[in-house]
Amino acid sequence: xxxxAIFIDGGYLNALLKHEFSSVAIDYEALVRKIPGSDExxxxxxxxxxxxxxxxxxxxxxxxxxxxDRFLQGINRLQQFDIRLGKLLRYYDAQGNPxxxxxxxxxxxxxxxxxxxxxxxxxRALLITGDSDFLPAVRVAxxxxxxxxxxxxxxxxxxxxxxxxxxxxIDDEFIRTIRPRQLP
Numbered sequence: 786x787x788x789x790a791i792f793i794d795g796g797y798l799n800a801l802l803k804h805e806f807s808s809v810a811i812d813y814e815a816l817v818r819k820i821p822g823s824d825e826x827x828x829x830x831x832x833x834x835x836x837x838x839x840x841x842x843x844x845x846x847x848x849x850x851x852x853x854d855r856f857l858q859g860i861n862r863l864q865q866f867d868i869r870l871g872k873l874l875r876y877y878d879a880q881g882n883p884x885x886x887x888x889x890x891x892x893x894x895x896x897x898x899x900x901x902x903x904x905x906x907x908x909r910a911l912l913i914t915g916d917s918d919f920l921p922a923v924r925v926a927x928x929x930x931x932x933x934x935x936x937x938x939x940x941x942x943x944x945x946x947x948x949x950x951x952x953x954x955i956d957d958e959f960i961r962t963i964r965p966r967q968l969p
Contacts, residue, residue: 787908789824790901792894794914795833801938806960813860815963820911820936828865830897832890834873869893895922902926915941923948
């Protein structure tokens with residue numbers, strides 16, 4: 786039986802949890818158990834960036850950076866989890882307001898998906914994202930025989946939806962099953 790890999794676009798998942806579920810906390814171990822079902826899991830890949838930190842960081846920048854670093858260390862300790870970090874760039878718009886943009890994250894995810902597909906390491910790819918930048922990688926993976934499953938909230942690109950073989954909607958019921966367990 787071919788193995789399954791999970792690809793999590795951390796920025797997308799954070800936005801989904803914030804905008805659709807009031808920033809609810811989730812249990813990443815429960816998430817990784819739930820979405821592949823009975824499939825054998827090769828690995829979960831998590832893609833994100835550390836927050837921007839200036840040369841002389843403010844207290845707020847230090848706190849954000851430290852919190853994200855702790856979070857990444859925690860999920861990196863989970864079984865069969867791999868973290869892939871891009872870079873967060875800061876630039877300024879025409880009004881002088883700072884704008885932050887992730888770089889390399891989409892490329893890293895796309896490379897991993899394509900390499901695992903062409904090396905025939907996976908038979909299924911579960912993508913938690915909504916970004917059309919992944920379309921070329923999804924098409925290559927499908928051409929290589931990989932079943933691509935889009936795991937999504939209400940925001941996703943229609944072409945990505947169409948390009949995937951299957952879809953899993955992340956809704957209230959889904960989130961309820963991956964909430965952290967409450968202590969008695």
